[in-house]
Amino acid sequence: MNILDISQNITCTDAVDFIKSGKLLSLSEADTLRLQKVRDYLDEKSKNLSTPIYGINTGFGSLCNTAVAGEDLQTLQENLLLSHACGMGEEVPSHLVKLMLLLKIRGVLYGNSGVQPATAELLIKLYNHNILPVVYTQGSLGASGDLAPLSHLCLPLFGHGEVNFQGKRMESIEALHACKLQPVKLSSKEGLALINGTQFMSAYATWCVAEGERLMERSLGIAALSLDAYDGRIEPFDELIHAARPHAGQRYAARRMRELLSGSSIATQSKAHVQDPYSFRCIPQVVGASFDALAHVKKVVETELNAVTDNPLIFMEEDKIISGGNFHGQPLALVLDFLAIGLAETGSISERRTYKLIGGQRGLPAYLAPDAGLNSGYMIPQYTAASIVSQNKQLCTPASIDSIDSSNGQEDHVSMGANAATKCLRVLDNLQKILGIEWLTAAQALDLRRPLKSSDLVESLYDELRAEIPYHATDVYQSERMRKAASMV
Numbered sequence: 301m302n303i304l305d306i307s308q309n310i311t312c313t314d315a316v317d318f319i320k321s322g323k324l325l326s327l328s329e330a331d332t333l334r335l336q337k338v339r340d341y342l343d344e345k346s347k348n349l350s351t352p353i354y355g356i357n358t359g360f361g362s363l364c365n366t367a368v369a370g371e372d373l374q375t376l377q378e379n380l381l382l383s384h385a386c387g388m389g390e391e392v393p394s395h396l397v398k399l400m401l402l403l404k405i406r407g408v409l410y411g412n413s414g415v416q417p418a419t420a421e422l423l424i425k426l427y428n429h430n431i432l433p434v435v436y437t438q439g440s441l442g443a444s445g446d447l448a449p450l451s452h453l454c455l456p457l458f459g460h461g462e463v464n465f466q467g468k469r470m471e472s473i474e475a476l477h478a479c480k481l482q483p484v485k486l487s488s489k490e491g492l493a494l495i496n497g498t499q500f501m502s503a504y505a506t507w508c509v510a511e512g513e514r515l516m517e518r519s520l521g522i523a524a525l526s527l528d529a530y531d532g533r534i535e536p537f538d539e540l541i542h543a544a545r546p547h548a549g550q551r552y553a554a555r556r557m558r559e560l561l562s563g564s565s566i567a568t569q570s571k572a573h574v575q576d577p578y579s580f581r582c583i584p585q586v587v588g589a590s591f592d593a594l595a596h597v598k599k600v601v602e603t604e605l606n607a608v609t610d611n612p613l614i615f616m617e618e619d620k621i622i623s624g625g626n627f628h629g630q631p632l633a634l635v636l637d638f639l640a641i642g643l644a645e646t647g648s649i650s651e652r653r654t655y656k657l658i659g660g661q662r663g664l665p666a667y668l669a670p671d672a673g674l675n676s677g678y679m680i681p682q683y684t685a686a687s688i689v690s691q692n693k694q695l696c697t698p699a700s701i702d703s704i705d706s707s708n709g710q711e712d713h714v715s716m717g718a719n720a721a722t723k724c725l726r727v728l729d730n731l732q733k734i735l736g737i738e739w740l741t742a743a744q745a746l747d748l749r750r751p752l753k754s755s756d757l758v759e760s761l762y763d764e765l766r767a768e769i770p771y772h773a774t775d776v777y778q779s780e781r782m783r784k785a786a787s788m789v
Contacts, residue, residue, distance in 0.1 A: 312598060316506060331420070335408070335409070336417050338413075342356075374488075385448065389438030389439075391436060392436065400499045404494070408493060412613040429479045429481075430465065431456065431476070432463055435452040437449075441714035442629035443629060502601070505639075508725055521757070521761050523557070525739065533571055548591075549588035557584065566752050587645075587646055604632060641696050644689075644693060671774070675775045681740065681778055682737070688730045695730075700715060735786075736784075736789045737786075740781060743771075744771065
């Protein structure tokens with residue numbers, strides 16, 4: 301598909317796969333014509349303005365009633381980006397900056413923003429040449445758009461700010477010249493169109509949904525490995541149970557567990573125990589609920605991906621320029637908090653399975669160490685998982701319940717969606733580490749069950765890990781192995 305074809309909706313996976321693919325962007329003739337028509341309309345409209353229109357011939361925020369003379373409109377737009385580029389904290393990772401660029405380009409192509417074709421072209425060239433603006437994680441309230449991060453993203457368009465290019469951090473003008481690119485001169489409203497929008501929040505949300513889906517699927521495979529390593533029972537995944545409580549995520553997780561364990565000699569052998577702990581028995585109910593949460597979040601985020609979120613918006617056919625609030629991040633803030641909770645719970649139940657595997661139960665040695673005492677085995681990897689799980693709980697305090705007055709009271713309710721976004725990414729990264737520790741622990745426990753065999757699917761997951769990280773009977777340097785397992789997740 302053409303990722304810039306705004307007549308087609310894109311998904312989170314589409315966007316993430318595209319930035320990973322290395323494919324280039326191009327502006328079609330239809331895109332250029334659409335942008336130019338709207339720009340011509342806006343320029344003509346601006347000549348005859350007898351009343352102020354926000355962001356076109358006025359100041360910004362609480363300065364919305366301050367008129368700006370026509371000869372100063374270009375300076376107004378550039379001043380807007382310079383004054384609003386107030387980010388602090390860590391740099392946004394390069395893959396998320398690329399995603400921000402992609403989403404900003406798509407957003408302006410709808411033709412409601414008044415951006416010149418030349419501005420859209422230069423955004424595309426930044427993307428194609430991997431001239432990635434230096435953007436910071438702190439500074440957005442998630443309300444009047446992601447003002448600070450998007451200002452940093454778009455400063456290079458007129459030769460300001462810093463970028464990462466060819467492995468170096470440099471002034472943007474230096475990178476532009478290296479690629480024989482010229483800065484643009486921003487016209488009326490363009491600056492506001494570029495920084496009013498939810499592309500910071502949306503980029504994080506898109507990544508967290510797409511990668512979250514992948515990790516959630518991975519979590520079920522690792523859970524199946526743990527179940528057989530613990531000599532768990534397969535009956536709790538029977539379809540009859542889940543048809544009686546037919547939540548979609550629960551039924552899906554149960555079905556996947558049945559598929560993953562199909563053909564396992566361990567799962568079908570007679571058991572001395574009647575029941576398993578909840579962390580095994582309730583995988584469909586717990587992880588399934590997180591799948592349901594993810595499905596809801598995905599629906600909201602993908603609506604945002606295919607929307608116009610700046611302000612004011614131009615409706616040329618209706619001859620209207622309307623100031624509203626599509627930049628407000630509340631829809632994303634709520635679901636990013638929800639997604640963080642769902643991902644954290646998947647990590648929480650994973651750590652509990654790790655804890656059970658090292659407990660010296662069901663014929664397994666304490667801490668999975670054949671000579672426990674002399675060796676500590678997997679005692680401390682579980683500590684690490686517990687520490688990360690606890691951090692995730694702390695990160696799951698909702699950002700979206702907070703608000704703070706800004707811009708002299710003009711912006712009196714904000715979403716804090718940007719903070720929800722950065723927190724959610726940390727939870728996602730932590731989940732990867734927790735699952736890596738469970739995978740490592742479960743493989744060690746399965747080794748101690750040999751010569752019994754699990755299913756083909758579970759054994760292939762075991763083989764995948766063992767191809768990189770060998771079994772050990774005596775203590776080894778664990779941190780390196782844990783980081784390797786996390787990266788393999």
